[in-house]
């Protein structure tokens with residue numbers, strides 16, 4: 001058993017040890033409350049201080065495992081103390097809980113400068129991607145740009161074989177340390193850029209939290225910047241990944257994209273997706289203006305407050321200005337290789353959605369495909385009468401209007417789970433949502449609604465044909 005397992009160094013134990021106040025302060029990179037909370041001298045407290053807070057600890061407190069920690073290259077001895085050489089973080093991974101080994105965190109004022117080949121630990125973006133990734137079991141999975149190996153740990157147990165790649169050999173070395181400490185065996189690791197190390201291979205699942213940060217040329221931090229111009233790395237990954245997928249395979253990545261003056265972002269990313277030529281769901285979760293973006297990443301590399309800060313900040317702004325950049329979008333991209341005409345959904349979703357999205361991401365892509373099928377069937381047969389449709393589970397109807405009014409001014413259908421979308425609908429769709437469970441074809445249902453509302457049956461059918469594709473794509477209805 002390794003020292004971390006023995007001491008019970010788990011997310012839950014560290015969270016309990018720190019409590020909400022010290023935990024909250026740590027999230028703001030303030031360690032003083034956490035130091036007060038970990039002064040008891042137990043092995044768990046000592047490991048938390050050493051590897052999470054990154055302060056030296058008295059060797060006597062870790063007497064049983066000091067040799068082991070030094071032999072593993074995780075810590076060094078210095079005048080009766082142990083100092084961490086690497087950051088070791090317990091992980092609550094869906095697939096394989098364990099430990100992520102990365103370079104020491106650079107906290108403001110801690111005097112740690114980032115080396116160009118810095119290996120970043122599991123952070124917010126890593127968790128976002130892990131929540132997006134499909135939940136079903138797969139055969140061959142690829143984690144492109146594995147860093148500390150966190151995504152591979154999440155995939156373990158769901159993927160029969162896992163391959164990890166990184167352009168940074170140091171990252172591959174630390175990822176192997178993560179796997180070893182976590183008891184995860186059989187992971188193949190390949191060095192190289194983008195899809196080059198797997199150029200002759202195909203996978204059922206490709207995941208990537210890539211170096212998506214769009215920075216002026218003199219950045220040089222490999223964990224976040226690819227060295228390619230603008231958002232070119234994400235474009236190459238999106239356009240190249242489908243050829244590396246098996247039929248039905250999925251690729252999921254986080255991405256940043258430029259908002260260029262006069263070019264809708266959907267068109268820019270849409271062009272990548274057209275070139276990818278497969279089913280796709282693209283979600284923009286946030287947009288920052290160039291100044292916010294530069295500040296975010298200068299804080300990330302602990303450059304805020306340094307003498308070079310103003311010049312660096314100015315360089316980012318100049319870089320964006322040259323390219324007529326008005327903003328930078330943050331989002332998720334899911335691609336699925338199918339054999340039919342690609343169904344594509346590109347949208348902005350800023351509100352909170354049910355997590356993990358990976359539990360229902362397949363349904364979202366299926367909705368996009370079914371919306372296409374519905375429109376195709378209508379175009380071919382002229383009417384949707386023979387199709388069977390069912391309303392999604394968990395829909396809620398809201399009627400909006402002045403108190404006491406006989407008829408509502410607006411009707412809303414709202415999803416109580418999943419993406420929690422809301423749609424303004426008319427009487428026909430609201431009526432359908434109440435009755436269609438997939439057993440009867442649409443024709444008789446629409447005729448019954450026409451009769452009840454006194455509307456013209458032909459108009460009701462034409463209306464359903466016009467509005468249902470979007471409602472199917474949005475997951476309010478599905479083809480039965």
Ligand SMILES: C[S@@+](CC[C@H](N)C(=O)[O-])C[C@H]1O[C@@H](n2cnc3c(N)ncnc32)[C@H](O)[C@@H]1O
Pocket residue numbers: 119120121122123125126129144145146147148149150151165166167168171192193194209210211212222223224225226
């Ligand atoms: C943001 S980190 C992601 C680490 C980890 N997968 C996660 O989810 O937290 C991006 C990783 O991509 C790697 N990387 C940078 N440029 C690359 C390239 N051209 N090809 C492959 N990987 C690259 C970096 O070394 C880094 O480990």
